[in-house]
Amino acid sequence: MAEDLNWAVGGEAGDGIDSTGKIFAQALARAGRHVFTSKDFASRIRGGYTAYKIRTSVEEVQSVVDRLDILVALTQRTIDENLDELHEGSAIIYDGERSWEAEIPDEMTAVDVPLKSLAEDAGGAIMRNIVALGAACKITGFDVEYLDEALEKRFGGKGSQIVENNKEAARLGQEYVEENYDLDHLGYNVETTDNDYVLLNGNEAVGMGAIAAGCRFYSGYPITPATSIMEYLTGRIEDYGGHVVQAEDELSAINMALGAARSGARAMTATSGAGIDLMTETFGLVATSETPLVIADVQRSGPSTGMPTKQEQGDLNMALYGGHGEVPRFVITPTSITECFWKTVEAFNLAEKYQTPVFLVSDLAMSVTEQTFPPEAFDMSEVEIDRGKLVDEDEVDEWLDEQGHFRAHAVTDDGVSPRAIPGTIDGAHMSTGLEHDELGRRTEDQDERVQQVDKRYRKVETAQEEEDWDYREFGDEDADNLILSWGSNEGALVEALDYLEEDGIDVRVISVPYIFPRPDLSDEIEAADDVIVVECNATGQFADLIEHDALTRVKRINKYTGVRFKADELAEQITEQLSAEVPAQ
Amino acid sequence: MSSDVRFTDFKSDKQPTWCPGCGDFGTMNGMMKALAETGNDPDNTFVVAGIGCSGKIGTYMHSYALHGVHGRALPVATGVKMARPDIEVMAAGGDGDGYSIGAGHFVHAVRRNVDMSYVVMDNRIYGLTKGQASPTSRSDFETSTTPEGPKQPPVNPLALALASGASFIAQSFASDALRHQEIIQEAIEHDGFGFVNVFSPCVTFNDVDTYDYFRDNLVDLQDEGHDPNDYEAAKEVILDSDKEYQGVMYQDENSVPYHEKHGVTEDMSEIPEGAPEDAMDLVREFY
Numbered sequence: 001m002a003e004d005l006n007w008a009v010g011g012e013a014g015d016g017i018d019s020t021g022k023i024f025a026q027a028l029a030r031a032g033r034h035v036f037t038s039k040d041f042a043s044r045i046r047g048g049y050t051a052y053k054i055r056t057s058v059e060e061v062q063s064v065v066d067r068l069d070i071l072v073a074l075t076q077r078t079i080d081e082n083l084d085e086l087h088e089g090s091a092i093i094y095d096g097e098r099s100w101e102a103e104i105p106d107e108m109t110a111v112d113v114p115l116k117s118l119a120e121d122a123g124g125a126i127m128r129n130i131v132a133l134g135a136a137c138k139i140t141g142f143d144v145e146y147l148d149e150a151l152e153k154r155f156g157g158k159g160s161q162i163v164e165n166n167k168e169a170a171r172l173g174q175e176y177v178e179e180n181y182d183l184d185h186l187g188y189n190v191e192t193t194d195n196d197y198v199l200l201n202g203n204e205a206v207g208m209g210a211i212a213a214g215c216r217f218y219s220g221y222p223i224t225p226a227t228s229i230m231e232y233l234t235g236r237i238e239d240y241g242g243h244v245v246q247a248e249d250e251l252s253a254i255n256m257a258l259g260a261a262r263s264g265a266r267a268m269t270a271t272s273g274a275g276i277d278l279m280t281e282t283f284g285l286v287a288t289s290e291t292p293l294v295i296a297d298v299q300r301s302g303p304s305t306g307m308p309t310k311q312e313q314g315d316l317n318m319a320l321y322g323g324h325g326e327v328p329r330f331v332i333t334p335t336s337i338t339e340c341f342w343k344t345v346e347a348f349n350l351a352e353k354y355q356t357p358v359f360l361v362s363d364l365a366m367s368v369t370e371q372t373f374p375p376e377a378f379d380m381s382e383v384e385i386d387r388g389k390l391v392d393e394d395e396v397d398e399w400l401d402e403q404g405h406f407r408a409h410a411v412t413d414d415g416v417s418p419r420a421i422p423g424t425i426d427g428a429h430m431s432t433g434l435e436h437d438e439l440g441r442r443t444e445d446q447d448e449r450v451q452q453v454d455k456r457y458r459k460v461e462t463a464q465e466e467e468d469w470d471y472r473e474f475g476d477e478d479a480d481n482l483i484l485s486w487g488s489n490e491g492a493l494v495e496a497l498d499y500l501e502e503d504g505i506d507v508r509v510i511s512v513p514y515i516f517p518r519p520d521l522s523d524e525i526e527a528a529d530d531v532i533v534v535e536c537n538a539t540g541q542f543a544d545l546i547e548h549d550a551l552t553r554v555k556r557i558n559k560y561t562g563v564r565f566k567a568d569e570l571a572e573q574i575t576e577q578l579s580a581e582v583p584a585q
Numbered sequence: 586m587s588s589d590v591r592f593t594d595f596k597s598d599k600q601p602t603w604c605p606g607c608g609d610f611g612t613m614n615g616m617m618k619a620l621a622e623t624g625n626d627p628d629n630t631f632v633v634a635g636i637g638c639s640g641k642i643g644t645y646m647h648s649y650a651l652h653g654v655h656g657r658a659l660p661v662a663t664g665v666k667m668a669r670p671d672i673e674v675m676a677a678g679g680d681g682d683g684y685s686i687g688a689g690h691f692v693h694a695v696r697r698n699v700d701m702s703y704v705v706m707d708n709r710i711y712g713l714t715k716g717q718a719s720p721t722s723r724s725d726f727e728t729s730t731t732p733e734g735p736k737q738p739p740v741n742p743l744a745l746a747l748a749s750g751a752s753f754i755a756q757s758f759a760s761d762a763l764r765h766q767e768i769i770q771e772a773i774e775h776d777g778f779g780f781v782n783v784f785s786p787c788v789t790f791n792d793v794d795t796y797d798y799f800r801d802n803l804v805d806l807q808d809e810g811h812d813p814n815d816y817e818a819a820k821e822v823i824l825d826s827d828k829e830y831q832g833v834m835y836q837d838e839n840s841v842p843y844h845e846k847h848g849v850t851e852d853m854s855e856i857p858e859g860a861p862e863d864a865m866d867l868v869r870e871f872y
Binding site: 030196197198199200204208211212213214216217219236238240241242243245247248249251252253255256257258259260261262263264265266267281282285289375378380381383385387403421422423424425426427428429430431432433434441442 | 597598599627628629630631633641643644647648649650651652653654656657659660661662663664665666667668669671672689690692693847848849851853854856860861862863864865867868869871872
C-alpha cells in the first residue's frame, strides 16, 4: 500500500476552504505526487461545516480512506467531525488567538499558529489559510517552493503584489512552526518526483471531452452538481466556435440542445436531480425524431430535492426507463475521471452514429473529486470523430422517394436512416414526436408504426453487435468471488483489493461503464461462487439488472448515506458479505 | 432549389386536417408567401412548431421542420438559430402552446432577441382538445371546463412581450391575407425576435371571436398613422383593451439580434479536421 499523507482543511462555508484545498492539491501535483481530493459541503453559501480533503502519495491513489494526518481546523466542528479519522500521529493546525479554544484530544499534536495575525503581517487577514498551508508544509517536510508555484498560478492574474504577499504568508506560517515546534517525531516527509501531472475533476473532464468531441452548443440550467460542466464550457467553448446558453429551465435547456443538434451541431445538456425529471418530457422526442443528443446526468441524493450536495447513484432507472412510451437510448456510466473524458467523446459518436439520445450518467463524488493523471491520459490525438450517416448534397439523391421527398426516417437494415441537416439541398423534411412515416409525416398506419418502432430499436441491436460494450477488470481473474460495480465506485474497489489481499481474500472486480447496452456477464457470474454488486443507492438498481440478466440472486452492498465508498470500508463490507447468505430466490 | 422560389414550394402534399374555414389556413398561407417573398427557400428554412392545431403546420409546409412537444417550440427554434445563424428560422404555435405551457419560454425568447420570427395562431380557445378555455379566452367565455367562464382575465400577449423587452411586436388577422402576409414579412425581416400574434378564428369551438367579430372590430394601425418606433404610442395601443388592432405595434430601431451582440456567428454544424488535437491546450490548463 502506498505511503499516503491525508490532509484536510475545514471550517465554515465562506472561509475559503475550497480554494485553500485546491491550492495545496495543485502544489502537491506540481511536486509530482498523486492527489485524490474529496469535498464535504452543505447546501448553503455561508456558514455550515465544509471541508476539503486531500489524499496524496507517490503512488496512484483513487479513493478516500478513513485517516487524517494533518488537519487545518478553522472551527471546533472541524475537529469534532473528523475525530474518527484522526489518530495518535495526527497534527491539528489551529489559531489559538481566535475566539475559540480548541478542544484537541491529548494524544494528538496541537499546532497552535496565530494564522490571522501572521496573515495580517503578510498583508491581510484573508491569507490566514495560506499561513496554515505554510505551516502544513513545515510539518510534512514538503518543499514550500511548490506551494509558491501554485500560488503564482492561482493569483498570477491578480498582480505580482498579491502573489508576493501570499508567498510571504506561507513563509511566515512555515517559520512559525519551525521556531516554535519540534515535530520530527511525527515522521512525515513528503517525497517529490519529477512526474508531470494534471489535476482535474470529473465535470471538467466531461466538459473537456465535449469540446474535444466537437460539441459546439451547450444549454443548461444551474443545478448542483452539474453546473460546473456549464461553468467549464463557458469561456472555453467559444474558442472552438461554440456557445453556451443558460436556459430559463431544464425543459428549455434540453429543447435548445435538441434544436442545435437537429441543425447539425454536436450538442449537449447536463443536469441532475429534479432537472432530469423535467427533461424527461423531451427524451421521447429526441428518440422519435432521431436526433443525436448527449444528456449528462450528474447524480446526487434524491428523491425530490433530497441532499443536493451529497453522493448517490440513484438515477439509473431514470436513465434507463425515464419517459413515457418506449424510448431507445444508450446509457453510459463513466467509472473514473479519465473515463468521464473518454466516454463523453464516445457519447457524441454514438449519438450521431445511431441518431438517438445518449445518457452520460456520472455522479457527485466523481464530479467534485480532483485527481492527478499523466497528461497522456487525455491524449487528444486519440480522439476519433464519427458523424454517422450525415449525408451531403451529392448523397441526398439516393434517399429521395419517387416524388423527390427526402426519406429522413428511411427504414434500413441497420435501423439507421440518412441524416440531412438544414441547408442540404433537397434534404428538407419534417421530424416529429408523433409517429411518422419514412418522410417524417404523421401516420397512424399500423404497418408504418411497427416499421418505425422496429427500426428505432434495430439501431440499438446494430449498436449492440457493432460496438465494443466492454468492461474494466481488476483483481484476480480466477477468484471465486466476483464484485460488480458501476460509476465512481471503481477507484475504492481497486484499492479495497489491497486490504482484502492482506486478509488473504481473492476477488475479481468488474466495473461496468455501459448499462444499456451492457456487456454480457453471464459467464463470469456463473463461474463465481459469490457475486456482490456494489452501488451508492438503497435498492440496488444495477443489482436488479444483473439478477434479471443472469437469472440468479446476487448479494448487494448499498450505501446511501450521501457519502461515497471508502476503500477500507468497502473491504470490510465485502468480507462481511462473503460470509453472508445469498438472498432467497 | 432554384433562386426563383414560389410560395407553393413551401407547401407539402399533405392535405390539412384543419376544420374547413379554420383561420390556420390563412395564417399558413401568409407564412409561406412571406417566406418566399423574403427570398428564402425550403432548404434553408427551419420551421418549429409545438402541439395543438397550430402545431400541425410543419406537416402542411415543406421545409426543414420539427414538430416538438407542447409549449417548447421557442427553445428548439432558439437552438436551431444559435447553431446555424445562416438558416431562416420561424417558430409557430397556438395561444395555449405559447402563452400557457410555453409562457415562461416566451418571456425568455423575447428578451433573448434571437433573430427569428414567432407566429402565434391565437383563436382564444383550445381547439384540438375540443373547446376548453385558453389563456387568451375572455373571462366570461363559457366552455366545457369553465362553465362560468375562466374566472380570470385573459393574458395580453402583446403586453407580456413589451414588458419582456421585445424588439418587434405585431398583430395580424388571418383573413386579411395581404396585410397578414405583409406583417409576417416585416417580422422575418426584423433584426431580432419578430413576434406576431395572429387572430386565427376557430370556427368549431369559438362563436365569440369569429371572422365577423374581427372584421367589425379590427382597427388597422396603418390607417391610424401609428408610428411603431414610438415606444409610448406602442404602449398605448398594446394596453388598450377596448380595441382589436392589427399592424406592427412596436419595433425597436436599434435592435441588435443575439448572435450579432454575442458573436454567435459560426456555422456550428462543421467539425474541422484535426479539431480534437487543437484542443490539447485544454489539458495544459490543468497543469
